[in-house]
Amino acid sequence: MGRDTHQNSDVGTDSRTIIYIKKPTTPPAMEYTASNKQIVQILVEKCHSFGIKQVVLCPGSRNAPLIISFANHPGFTCYSIIDERSAGYYALGLARQLHEPVAVVCTSGTAVLNLAPALAEAYYQEISLVAITADRPAELIGQEDGQTIRQSRVFQKFVSHSIDLPVDETEELKAEASNYLERMFKWHMVFPGGPMHINVPLREPLYETTTCALVSIPKSVGDQQQKIETKIHKQLIEEWSQSAKILIVCGIYLPDEELNQAVNQLVQQKNIPVIASANSNLSGKGIIHSVEKLLLSLTSDDELLYRPDLLITIGGPVVSKRIKEFLRKVKPALHWDVDLSSRKVDTYNCLTKQVTGNPFFLFKYLNKKVEAKNETYLQTWVKANAKQQSLHDKFIMTVPWSDFMVYHTFFAKIAKPLNLHTGNSSPVRYIEFFRKNPFINYYSNRGTSGIDGSSSTAAGAALADDKLTVLITGDVAFIYDSNALWFNQLPKNLRILVINNNGGNIFRLIPGPANSGHLPLFETPHHASVKMICKAFHVYYLKASNEIELNQMLPSFLDTNAGATVLEVFTPAEVSAEVYKNYLQAH
Ligand SMILES: Cc1ncc(C[n+]2csc(CCOP(=O)(O)OP(=O)(O)O)c2C)c(N)n1
Structure with missing residues (x-):
């Protein structure tokens, strides 16, 4: 137990500057030293005018013209991250936190493929991540030249736009590249969200520079405020009037106070029940968070009572498996999915209307125009929720040391605003399972639910916000993405709480693995040391093995004056799984 300090433990503070972070200067200088490649100059200027301000740079030679130009341009803050997979997730964390496009730049070859996980996550979370990859000129591809693979449109299925810039610098090709970039970026200003891939073939020499005039002025990226067409409104009002029981379900959503108020108004004034996962960042009286346990307690007779006539969904994926099963089974007669993107998502197999636009505007409109529903349906949900809450409180009194207890102890200590990544x-x-803590903004990589970038995403997000950024992660996911700590300016406000139950405890929680005869192949117990990983990267390390120690460690862990810190909490795998199952069954 206790804080392990290491030599050089000041890494993670701003005191060492080995690899720089360059802040934009305002007002910008009128000239800067750029690569002499004109296509690169055009690209960098277009990125600037598109509103990209943060760029994650991965090392390499083929991308030297890009590194030099972005690093010297006064409009960009650059971060140097070595591992491309981690770099992609850092950029994603930055973009999500800042609500603005962020670029990640890498060299050619397998470096490019390592950006794929973050791009896939960005695609399903609709985050503006711009992958800029250096490439060999076409004549060298497939000719056994070094570090060369087929990069053109390699991410086609996970980006909204793929573009190959020309290698030659004729006036015609430059104009074409400039126009294409302009059109692509403009499209993203109207329909924000979703990644892009810009592949940049470059010929040697790669390090020659020239003085360039600064020409671009940053525009602001789409304000995500598309109005929902009035024509659709009329139909929606009719369907609303016909439906006695209306339910709103919200999946992942970035914190949005305006939306939160509009949703609360629908609950309070129109008697509409709202189910919102923690990651929806919605909260208020009558909003239901812990739906998994509530739905488990329903009998088949109850299901009719809870079945909505009209289901309205907003946000990204929902975590609860039971809500998906329930809604697929009871099939609401009408289902509107409201989303900024025009991508059709029919999670519950009952979609009747896809509404493209910002849900805030729809809810604001409904709050003004529609009549309130009878209170009975809202009360059915609210009462069931209250019953589950009191069972939760009783259950906590009996819980032994386990993963569950770590969450309970952690949440009880939070009394200041923080960003929580899970x-x-x-x-x-x-x-x-826990009540929404009003101090917490919740985030997670549920676009594709990978375990490969949670720490890097949280670290990237921490760079973009002064608030404490806490990641709660398992030991397997932490070790998987341990290169997240491989950054000399690890943000001071980053905290990682690793629940070490010696393997993937999730495989003890879900039905299947335990009876397969091969639990270890799923759970993967291991001998890797979280403490030694922290030591390798010069990151503060704390540990706790029981409730008393955890209570002692949390104040240091949450101390805003400390540097980046990892708190490893050891829990028993079997007991944790038992507690989890008992919790869901206690009703
Ligand atoms: C990249 C990737 N590989 C594999 C998986 C499958 N998977 C989901 S959870 C998990 C184990 C996570 O274990 P840990 O981080 O220790 O968390 P715990 O289950 O103990 O809470 C694995 C391997 C995944 N989601 N993503």
């Missing part, structure tokens, strides 16, 4: 897969489920 890893996959059990942390993201546990937080659903």
Whole structure:
């Protein structure tokens, strides 16, 4: 127990500057030293005018013209991250936290493929991540030249736009590249969200520079405020009037106070029940968070009572498996999915209307125009929720030391605003059991639910916000993405709480693995040391093995004056799984 300090433990503070972070200067200088490649100059200027301000740079030679130009341009803050997979997730964390596009730049070859996980996550979370990859000129591809693979449109299925810039610098090609970039970025200003891939073939020499005039002025990226067409409104009002029982379900949503108010108004004034996962960042009286346990307690007779006539969904994926099963089974007569993107998502197999636009505007409109519903349906949900809450409170009195207890102890200590990231897969489920803490903004990588980038994403997000950024993750996910700590300016406000139950405890929580005869192949118990990983990267390390120690360690861990810190909490795997199952069955 206790804080392990290491030599050079000041890493993670701003005191060492080995690899720089360059802040934009205002007002910008009128000239800067750029690569002499004109296509690169055009690209950098277009990125600037598109509103990209943060760029994650991965090392390499083929991308030297890009590194030099972005690093010297006064409009960009650059971060140097070596591992491309981690770099992609850092960029994603930054973009999500800042609500603005962020670029990640890497060299050619397998470096490019390492950006794929973050791009896939960004695609399903609709985050503006711009992958800029250096490439060999076409004549060298497939000719056994070094570090060369087929990069053109390699991410086609996970990006909204793929573009190959020309290698030659004729006036015609430059104009074409400029126009294409302009059109692509403009499209993203109207329909924000979703990644892009810009592949940049470059010929040697790669390090020559020139003085360039600064020409671009940053525009602001789409304000995500598309109005929902009035024509659709009329139909919606009719369907609303016809439906006695209306239910709103919200999946992952970034914190949005305006939306939160509009949703609360629908609950309070229109008697509409709202189910919102913790990651929806919605809260208020009558909003239901812990739906998994509530739905488990329903009998088949109850199901009719809870079945909505009209289901309205907003946000990304929901965590609760039971809500998906329930809604697929009871099939609401009408289902509107309201989303900024025009991507069709029919999670519950009952979609009747896809509404493209900002849900806030729809809810604001409904709050003004529609009549309130009878209170009975809202009360059915609210009462069931209250019953589950009191069972939760009773259950806590009996819980032994386990993963569950770590969450309970942690939440009880939070009395200041913080950003909470949760890893996959059990942390993201546990937080659903607890009341929404008003001080906390919740985030997680539920676009594709990978365990490969939670720490890097949280670290990237921490760079973008002064608030404490806490990641709660399992030991497997932490070790998987341990290169997240491989950054000399690890943000001071980053805290990682690793629940070490010696393997993937999720595989003890879900039905199947335990009876397969091969539990170790799923759970993967291991001998890796979280403490030694922290030592290798010069990151503060704390540990706790029981409730008393955890209570002692949390104040240091949450101390805003400390540097980046990892708190490893050891829990028993079997007991944790038992507690989880007992919790869901206690009703
Ligand atoms: C990249 C990737 N590989 C594999 C998985 C499958 N998977 C989901 S959770 C998990 C184990 C996570 O274990 P840990 O981080 O220790 O968390 P715990 O289950 O103990 O809470 C695995 C391997 C995944 N989601 N993503």
